Amino acid sequence: xxxxxxxxxxxxxxxxxxxxxxxxxxxxxxxxxxxxxxxxxxxxxxxxxxxxxxxxxxxxxxxxxxxxxxxxxxxxxxxxxxxxxxxxxxxxxxxxxxxxxxxxxxxxxxxxxxxxxxxxxxxxxxxxxxxxxxxxxxxxxxxxxxxxxxxxxxxxxxxxxxxxxxxxxxxxxxxxxxxxxxxxxxxxxxxxxxxxxxxxxxxxxxxxxxxxxxxxxxxxxxxxxxxxxxxxxxxxxxxxxxxxxxxxxxxxxxxxxxxxxxxxxxxxxxxxxxxxxxxxxxxxxxxxxxxxxxxxxxxxxxxxxxxxxxxxxxxxxxxxxxxxxxxxxxxxxxxxxxxxxxxxxxxxxxxxxxxxxxxxxxxxxxxxxxxxxxxxxxxxxxxxxxxxxxxxxxxxxxxxxxxxxxxxxxxxxxxxxxxxxxxxxxxxxxxxxxxxxxxx
Amino acid sequence: xxxxxxxxxxxxxxxxxxxxxxxxxxxxxxxxxxxxxxxxxxxxxxxxxxxxxxxxxxxxxxxxxxxxxxxxxxxxxxxxxxxxxxxxxxxxxxxxxxxxxxxxxxxxxxxxxxxxxxxxxxxxxxxxxxxxxxxxxxxxxxxxxxxxxxxxxxxxxxxxxxxxxxxxxxxxxxxxxxxxxxxxxxxxxxxxxxxxxxxxxxxxxxxxxxxxxxxxxxxxxxxxxxxxxxxxxxxxxxxxxxxxxxxxxxxxxxxxxxxxxxxxxxxxxxxxxxxxxxxxxxxxxxxxxxxxxxxxxxxxxxxxxxxxxxxxxxxxxxxxxxxxxxxxxxxxxxxxxxxxxxxxxxxxxxxxxxxxxxxxxxxxxxxxxxxxxxxxxxxxxxxxxxxxxxxxxxxxxxxxxxxxxxxxxxxxxxxxxxxxxxxxxxxxxxxxxxxxxxxx
Ligand SMILES: Cc1cc2nc3c(=O)[nH]c(=O)nc-3n(C[C@H](O)[C@H](O)[C@H](O)COP(=O)(O)O)c2cc1C
Ligand SMILES: Cc1cc2nc3c(=O)[nH]c(=O)nc-3n(C[C@H](O)[C@H](O)[C@H](O)COP(=O)(O)O)c2cc1C
Numbered sequence: 001x002x003x004x005x006x007x008x009x010x011x012x013x014x015x016x017x018x019x020x021x022x023x024x025x026x027x028x029x030x031x032x033x034x035x036x037x038x039x040x041x042x043x044x045x046x047x048x049x050x051x052x053x054x055x056x057x058x059x060x061x062x063x064x065x066x067x068x069x070x071x072x073x074x075x076x077x078x079x080x081x082x083x084x085x086x087x088x089x090x091x092x093x094x095x096x097x098x099x100x101x102x103x104x105x106x107x108x109x110x111x112x113x114x115x116x117x118x119x120x121x122x123x124x125x126x127x128x129x130x131x132x133x134x135x136x137x138x139x140x141x142x143x144x145x146x147x148x149x150x151x152x153x154x155x156x157x158x159x160x161x162x163x164x165x166x167x168x169x170x171x172x173x174x175x176x177x178x179x180x181x182x183x184x185x186x187x188x189x190x191x192x193x194x195x196x197x198x199x200x201x202x203x204x205x206x207x208x209x210x211x212x213x214x215x216x217x218x219x220x221x222x223x224x225x226x227x228x229x230x231x232x233x234x235x236x237x238x239x240x241x242x243x244x245x246x247x248x249x250x251x252x253x254x255x256x257x258x259x260x261x262x263x264x265x266x267x268x269x270x271x272x273x274x275x276x277x278x279x280x281x282x283x284x285x286x287x288x289x290x291x292x293x294x295x296x297x298x299x300x301x302x303x304x305x306x307x308x309x310x311x312x313x314x315x316x317x318x319x320x321x322x323x324x325x326x327x328x329x330x331x332x333x334x335x336x337x338x339x340x341x342x343x344x345x346x347x348x349x350x351x352x353x354x355x356x357x358x359x360x361x362x363x364x365x366x367x368x369x370x371x372x373x374x375x376x377x378x379x380x381x382x383x384x385x386x387x388x389x390x391x392x393x394x395x396x397x398x399x400x401x402x403x404x405x406x407x408x409x410x411x412x413x414x415x416x417x418x419x420x421x422x423x424x425x426x427x428x429x430x431x432x433x434x435x436x437x438x439x440x
Numbered sequence: 441x442x443x444x445x446x447x448x449x450x451x452x453x454x455x456x457x458x459x460x461x462x463x464x465x466x467x468x469x470x471x472x473x474x475x476x477x478x479x480x481x482x483x484x485x486x487x488x489x490x491x492x493x494x495x496x497x498x499x500x501x502x503x504x505x506x507x508x509x510x511x512x513x514x515x516x517x518x519x520x521x522x523x524x525x526x527x528x529x530x531x532x533x534x535x536x537x538x539x540x541x542x543x544x545x546x547x548x549x550x551x552x553x554x555x556x557x558x559x560x561x562x563x564x565x566x567x568x569x570x571x572x573x574x575x576x577x578x579x580x581x582x583x584x585x586x587x588x589x590x591x592x593x594x595x596x597x598x599x600x601x602x603x604x605x606x607x608x609x610x611x612x613x614x615x616x617x618x619x620x621x622x623x624x625x626x627x628x629x630x631x632x633x634x635x636x637x638x639x640x641x642x643x644x645x646x647x648x649x650x651x652x653x654x655x656x657x658x659x660x661x662x663x664x665x666x667x668x669x670x671x672x673x674x675x676x677x678x679x680x681x682x683x684x685x686x687x688x689x690x691x692x693x694x695x696x697x698x699x700x701x702x703x704x705x706x707x708x709x710x711x712x713x714x715x716x717x718x719x720x721x722x723x724x725x726x727x728x729x730x731x732x733x734x735x736x737x738x739x740x741x742x743x744x745x746x747x748x749x750x751x752x753x754x755x756x757x758x759x760x761x762x763x764x765x766x767x768x769x770x771x772x773x774x775x776x777x778x779x780x781x782x783x784x785x786x787x788x789x790x791x792x793x794x795x796x797x798x799x800x801x802x803x804x805x806x807x808x809x810x811x812x813x814x815x816x817x818x819x820x821x822x823x824x825x826x827x828x829x830x831x832x833x834x835x836x837x838x839x840x841x842x843x844x845x846x847x848x849x850x851x852x853x854x855x856x857x858x859x860x861x862x863x864x865x866x867x868x869x870x871x872x873x874x875x876x877x878x879x880x
Contacts, residue, residue: 022612022619029612033555033644035525059544061642065620070642075552081521082556085475100542104499104576112515115473116522136544138636172462172469177731179462180505196578202501202510204473291617 005377005412006384006426008052008093008234008267009045009396011079012071014038016395017271017388019068020288024391031393032069035082041392042083045090048400049416051425052091052122054234054386055079056216059100060132067291077109084117091422093122093214093232098151100128100137104197106154107161110211111203119207119421123158124214124234125225127151146194148221153192155213155229160188162210163434164200180204208421209431218246227253230264231428234386236359237268238332243381265383265426269359270372273390274398278364285352285363288390293351300356303327303334304341313348317341331356359388366402374412445817445852446824446866448492448533448674448707449485449836451519452511454478456831457711459508460728464831471833472509475522481832482523485530488840489856491865492531492562494674494826495519496656499540500572507731517549524557531862533562533654533672538591540568540577543635546594547601550651551643559647559861563598564654564674565665567591586634588661593632595653595669600628602650603874604640620644628874648861649871658686667693670704671868674826676799677708678772683821705823705866709799710812713830714838718804725792725803728830733791740796743767743774744781753788757781771796799828806842814852 014031015021114121166184188199215226216234237243251261275281305326327334337355354361389395407413454471455461554561606624628639655666656674677683691701715721745766767774777795794801829835847853
């Protein structure tokens with residue numbers, strides 16, 4: 001079978017990736033608390049045969065709350081519980097902190113989601129990296145070494161708990177009265193420097209055995225953690241070179257951990273505003289983000305090495321400015337930003353291209369998104385992508401109806417789900433019991 | 441308005457309260473992992489206008505797993521998420537440990553459930569009391585004083601986080617672009633001896649403001665905790681006198697905490713096997729529990745002060761045994777057990793009456809359950825009951841179709857839900873912001 005692109009859909013706060021999405025015409029401003037909305041968005045992605053939903057999380061209120069919604073779901077597990085009940089095939093990946101959760105609590109809830117979804121659950125194991133998060137737990141943020149030390153132990157304990165029921169442990173034979181085979185259910189008795197658990201868990205295997213481990217990040221400690229445990233990495237990269245280097249770093253880390261590098265899939269992000277033409281798409285993004293442009297223009301000038309006085313948002317940079325511009329090596333987006341500025345767009349339009357957004361941004365026809373993904377995929381920079389539409393309500397549909405068919409025609413994307421579990425979708429084997437490699 | 445009985449439905453492992461429920465004819469042995477089953481059971485209770493579902497929890501595997509299922513849900517929060525989506529009115533109470541959860545995690549997940557269910561969530565705050573549970577968290581069980589000290593702080597922090605968004609904080613006005621009113625969102629900055637949090641939470645009020653606090657238990661420390669914080673208590677009592685004493689203890693504790701004692705509702709448990717006549721009901725219970733009878737018979741003899749040799753399960757106690765019997769004051773069930781034995785039933789039938797079950801047991805026609813509840817309710821021994829049917833699949837329906845109409849005819853039970861939130865159902869006022877009484 002030829003290798004194909006794997007796609008994940010970002011599900012955040014119910015509105016979309018752009019700060020003004022909650023105010024857009026046709027968007028219900030109560031989507032933040034609406035599980036109907038989240039289910040609808042999950043179903044829209046499933047209609048497009050997306051392999052998984054990705055729900056980031058950070059237990060803190062960090063938004064400019066007077067003007068913008070929080071970034072995340074009310075609760076990622078409850079959202080996925082609702083989506084699990086009302087979808088059939090799409091994978092369900094939620095973020096859970098290894099620093100601020102007990103392993104037993106992570107193990108039981110993700111495994112319950114896995115049973116509930118018939119084998120579609122994944123755990124994005126992150127260490128949490130903000131003092132604001134730590135403060136909500138009445139703590140200071142531990143050092144990176146400590147956080148990653150605890151993360152390694154936590155994932156080991158969680159996986160051991162998941163594996164504490166063997167594949168055939170759950171007999172439930174009404175005729176003989178055998179509910180379970182106790183020989184296949186064992187305590188784990190793990191005790192590390194940071195966490196421990198006796199076990200066993202009380203939950204039998206799911207259709208995929210146990211949930212998939214995912215990691216999001218890109219620090220050297222993150223490479224190490226993902227290399228050892230993860231089947232998928234949620235990444236962020238602004239160029240093919242950057243993405244390829246990241247993907248290679250994760251693959252190398254997997255090899256160092258004694259694994260086949262193909263076991264770890266790397267997914268950089270992509271933000272999308274899909275419209276019939278560039279102008280329409282730019283205008284849509286302007287409406288959704290304009291409020292932030294004065295501040296962003298100043299930042300843009302700065303990373304181009306230009307003075308920030310007298311910014312004229314409605315005009316292109318002058319020939320003198322373009323000549324003087326020096327893209328900052330501190331910001332990987334600056335070279336691309338200058339390239340767009342040189343095309344002669346007004347400063348507003350340059351910003352509307354998303355040149356200083358969190359990920360590469362497609363602002364235009366569906367084919368541009370398809371071309372972008374094909375180029376990155378074929379250059380070995382990605383195994384797939386996680387997509388952040390500008391507005392979920394119609395942005396998912398625009399992608400599904402516009403981009404997906406192009407990828408399918410090119411043979412780059414599956415026509416339908418081949419399997420039923422998240423492990424099937426990622427090409428990861430089912431996991432029963434404890435993977436001995438993970439216990440070293 | 442006259443006082444009426446409040447009813448809760450116990451939702452445990454998907455099968456029912458009796459150990460053999462999973463093997464009963466017509467029961468799907470996979471109900472343990474089936475969220476369809478839990479939803480069906482929740483809907484059945486809602487059809488009967490039950491005020492709430494009660495999901496106990498204890499993060500441990502304690503069952504005789506070769507023969508019997510675990511007692512609890514795979515995950516109480518995910519179960520209630522599914523039920524919330526597929527019911528409209530019934531209250532949703534899940535158990536969450538104050539000892540083995542961070543307050544911020546409890547706060548976010550219960551409040552998210554509250555939004556998801558449009559104001560129907562309740563948190564049964566318990567301290568957890570088994571070394572088996574503690575071991576799953578890599579810990580020893582803290583002393584009672586420590587557990588309850590942490591419980592008081594945890595509930596305070598959770599309630600403060602729930603109240604960290606004022607009633608009108610969430611503006612979400614698309615026209616003006618005001619997402620929230622930051623003046624009504626405040627950090628909580630609580631730091632106790634055991635737990636702390638900075639806050640604020642990132643979740644606006646629900647239709648009932650915030651979830652209801654429930655407690656289950658009956659130790660003096662539990663009275664104190666419930667008296668201060670709880671609107672409802674899940675109890676266990678074997679006689680009217682016992683229940684009345686417990687109810688009074690909780691009401692007194694509420695008064696000591698400066699509250700109106702009517703703010704705290706006391707619900708003893710009731711197990712039911714409803715059938716057209718006693719014999720049919722006994723046979724049903726025999727089929728579901730017989731396996732345990734040899735062991736239980738020995739215990740029964742013991743609490744009656746009788747020798748345990750040569751137990752004849754199929755015969756009544758002899759005249760000599762009945763004459764020699766001395767109910768043990770150590771077990772509150774022994775007097776009632778002797779009364780049933782004196783009626784001349786075989787030892788098997790005596791046990792099938794549930795004389796040594798966890799709660800009083802109704803084994804017979806619906807009217808007996810109605811009479812029991814009326815007597816307790818009118819004697820001031822209960823504000824309502826939580827019901828544990830033998831088998832959920834048909835036992836909930838038997839209660840709803842048999843017992844509920846009798847209670848309604850007698851004017852003891854509502855004809856329909858009067859309000860839409862759990863606070864409405866319990867007669868508790870909506871709670872916005874922080875209740876200053878709770879912060880003392
Ligand atoms: C694409 C991407 C997504 C991330 N998602 C989350 C998230 O949902 N929650 C979270 O706490 N951290 C998230 N992170 C942060 C990382 O887990 C990690 O903390 C960060 O990269 C800093 O690295 P370090 O903590 O290893 O030093 C994400 C990082 C990236 C690059
Ligand atoms: C009816 C009833 C239900 C209970 N439900 C739970 C439960 O679901 N989870 C739990 O951990 N403890 C539960 N408990 C135990 C109590 O929370 C408490 O730990 C127990 O009564 C022992 O008291 P103490 O811990 O205050 O000494 C329950 C107790 C009673 C009486």
